[in-house]
Amino acid sequence: MEYNFPEIEQRWKQYWNEKQVYKVSNESSKPKYYVLDMFPYPSGAGLHVGHPLGYIASDIYARYKRLKGYNVLHPMGFDAFGLPAEQYALETGQHPADTTRKNIERYKDQLNKIGFCYDWDRAVTTSDPGYYKWTQWIFLQLFHSWYDCAAQRARPITELIALLEKEGNINNPCPDVDGLVVTDEQWTSYSEEEQRKLLMHYRLAYQGNAAVWWCEALGTVLANDEVVNGVSERGGHPVERKQMRQWFLRITEYADRLLTGLDTLDWTDAMKEMQRNWVGKSTGAEVRFDVSPTLSVHVFTTRPDTIFGVDFLVLAPEHALVDTITTAQQKTVIDEYRTYVKSRSERERMADVKQITGCFTGAYAIHPLSNNLIPVWIAEYVLAGYGTGAIMAVPAGDDRDHAFAQHFNIPITNIFGDLYNGDNAYSDKSGTIMNSGFLTGMRIAEATEAALNALVAIGAGKRRTNFRLRDAGFSRQRYWGEPFPIVYMNDVPYGVDEERYTTGTKGANGVNDLPVELPHVDSYKPGPEGQGPLANLPEWVNTPAGNRETNTMPGYAGSSWYFLRYMDPHNGATFADRKATDYWQQVDLYVGGTEHAVGHLLYSRMWTKVLFDLGHIGFDEPFKKLLNQGMIQGSSRFLYRSNYSVPSIKPDSDGVTNWYISKNIRELILKGDKDAISYVDAQYGNGGTLSELILSKDAPIRIPIEYVDGVLLKIDELKKWNPNFSDSVYICEPDGTFICQSEVEKMSKSKYNVVNPDDIVAQYGADTFRMYEMFLGPIDVSKPWDTKGIEGVHRFLKKFWRLFAGDQGWIVTDDAPNEAELRTLHKTLKKISEDMERFSFNTSVSQFMICVNELAALGCHKRAVLQPLVVAITPFAPHIAEELWSGMGNTGTVLDAAFPEYEDRFIAESTITYGVSINGKKRVEMAFAADAEQADIEPGVLADATVQKWMENKPMKKFIFVKGKMINIVV
């Protein structure tokens, strides 16, 4: 009875389907456990073997938890809005809705082949109107809310309006415009338009301006991805930064809570660190430098102690003051410089430290403490979006400022005495401040306080906490995304759920209703003036009340709350019933890549906090534990090719003969190996020195991985694939094989190294595939795919099968197990249980292999040993487990079994083999009773001949005995 995996896997998939074994209920007496994967964007390329890595890990853990007695929610869905589908539509004219639907079908099909335990009834697709209705609804919650800094939570905007009517904004200063004071009288005297303009400064979803990549030639806005080397990826047209009115989410109000909330999460320190750095909290001062009696520059600094070392100010080139302060004399060069900066991305501006650029405005500011005149420059290394968009430059204490001062010959004030050597800035935060008026002689911490106090006292500065975090841009000038539930009246945006602007009864013309459905378009061309394609649909844009917003939401909108929808996916009355969210609570285990560290994971945390603040859910962190999976890289194959015309060889279609040379023989020739050279010349050279000719001018070219078996080229198949390969000469190894060069890189279509899981599953089965992906290595590190290695895991499953089945059928007996068999079983159960808790799936697979090797050697076919193993292997290899479970006469699914507990009493060994070291070097092994103490063994060890030899008659200094581990003798 062979291990017939295609038949077994098909049978059990069908069984699971028919019996609905993966259906999850929100009602259960069992404790709940929520396992979630970061859902995929369904791209046209389909899944490759790298994608399911995390899905397999989470599936194993979900099944394990189920066997451990939990009610497990383990859903899957699709993050279906996005740029690639729209790009594809632009190129092929196929509607994104159609391609997305097709891609989702393909993904589902691929995922099902691997045997995941998803409850597909709960699947969500972010581009479904039934889903994005609630994305829009949550957006409106954000739009209708503000952040109460005193209470540290979001509140409905109506409550702010009530406060404004009563007391103005005196207790609730405007978060994004300093010094904007409104009294209750002013507020009530405002027109509705003016009132809403003020409210816009408070809303959690608000409108502001932001720079986008504008491509004049394409008439559209481009994503960072679409700009390559300063020109558009499509067509290579010039691009520039352009200010546009955009929606934003006021995530900066949540900066502190996003930091403190990290302490409650079981994430890796690296992940938390990345989020902390992204939020980038720093404390310091905002200092005012007056340029004229009416104009002043505000800078943010974390080092007020260095205030006397300020030799110049630098404004971001986009800074609003640049136009007003630039002198007539400098205007031309300033304009030229600003044009240059417009062509530069933020990345380039930050990364280019070797190339120092900047421009003097001609203006001077007055130092608030020394009253010296300080020149004001602009430079690209200062970014408009960070701090106040202006810095005070202290060359003696900051590397970039120092380089800038040297480059432009600006005199440097030394405020660190001997600590500053004149060549490099002294940026340490220890030492004494010198040459700094009243700060001279103070330590840095002391000077920081003193400087701050002095600045505050004269009204030239204030304490300030600054965040690197910026408000999140939430508009895209695109088609394939959620439409905004926003209508403009007189250019003032209203939520479609507001009754204020409706012309008739609520719901008239469908204006009030959610979802605002994404209308069908036939063209994906941008609208006039760079708006999204929706602007081309006047019948959609124009409503009786006003014009609809024509931008759409970004990719992270739908993914910021999807984990909630799985809890109650079909609810038409609310995004998820409170009873459902109260039952499932946070995601207990969230599996995904580190590339989402600061995007998705930060936005969904914010959305969760907003929903919590507004009372819609009962928890304010979405993901309790985070498990990061590494990437599976591709393994590319190369041939070394040289093109030479050699008269005796027929040229190929290009008129050039291609010579390919196998890797090993090529390396020998490169090393000058005479045998190899004469072999090649004799076999292929027609009497000439062909080897030298070829190697003097060859280059590697990529070939598709499917024409290679491991590293061995399948020459005949390659020749059939592409005629360019047929009329060529293949210089093989003496044994007739042809070995390719290999290299590890990203798995991608363009590198010809993509491996499709469908093929692997067809060849080896889903159980083998699942176990092999885990066997490759720790879940969180990246590693290359190697199809060859899968054989070992497949062999293991066959060997496992043979413990249960012989040539004639099932061979499991009811004999009583012996000591050795029980030890193997319980040792394995223990290891698996421990590995599972620390997500060490690769070592679990190894342990199963060790176990099967041992049981096979013992000739064990006993139910008492094998049945617990079947349950234990179920999370890894669910199909074979079901087959063996039923083959042993059990009814129902193995998924309803209980995970077997191990017992230590079966594991204990009576003797332990100790490594004996002399001076830390292991010289011999000796066995002692497991309970032996140092006194029991020391004489025996010292008497040992080998030990004697290595001690070389030197006196013993110390005898180190670590029970159960090792022995070390120091001489």
Added chain:
RNA sequence: GCGGGUGUGGUGAAAUUGGUAGACACGCCAGACUUAGGAUCUGGUGCUGCGAGGCUUGGGGGUUCGAGUCCCUCCACCCGCACCA
């Protein structure tokens, strides 16, 4: 540039708390069985040396009786950096 991660045999890796480095596999070598083998099974396999032995966890330094593991420093590669998702 900033932030994060990873470096152990020919390859993927193991070593969980500072205690016998290389488990388990792939590949390779030798052999058994077979009409056959890309099936199955057995043995060997870090490097070096005839051997005793020596060397070995990216490089260098340190702490320790003992370091892959802790500390310092340097190097290489990978990921993210705000409109890819």
